[in-house]
Amino acid sequence: xxxxxxxxxxxxxxxxxxxxxxxxxxxxxxxxxxxxxxxxxxxxxxxxxxxxxxxxxxxxxxxxxxxxxxxxxxxxxxxxxxxxxxxxxxxxxxxxxxxxxxxxxxxxx
Numbered sequence: 001x002x003x004x005x006x007x008x009x010x011x012x013x014x015x016x017x018x019x020x021x022x023x024x025x026x027x028x029x030x031x032x033x034x035x036x037x038x039x040x041x042x043x044x045x046x047x048x049x050x051x052x053x054x055x056x057x058x059x060x061x062x063x064x065x066x067x068x069x070x071x072x073x074x075x076x077x078x079x080x081x082x083x084x085x086x087x088x089x090x091x092x093x094x095x096x097x098x099x100x101x102x103x104x105x106x107x108x109x
Contacts, residue, residue, distance in 0.1 A: 020054030
């Protein structure tokens with residue numbers, strides 16, 4: 001789904017989980033992805049530090065249609081969503097905690 005300015009929005013039905021009250025950290029992972037484990041720890045830690053932020057992990061292999069629709073090319077890929085599900089930031093690879101926190105700042109404006 002896209003909003004009036006063309007930004008892509010994700011809904012709970014797209015993710016298989018509820019969105020965070022303030023923001024959502026969406027992680028696309030695969031079963032044998034070593035960097036995905038480090039990403040999971042980082043995102044879970046940040047979500048635990050910031051109230052109203054959810055961390056949702058999506059199995060890329062099980063959700064190929066969504067992966068293709070979003071142009072996900074590698075795992076881990078992280079999307080930062082605002083409270084309405086609009087994608088405000090996207091990054092591939094293991095994120096640094098400081099970068100995740102900075103991206104959340106943009107999402108919770």
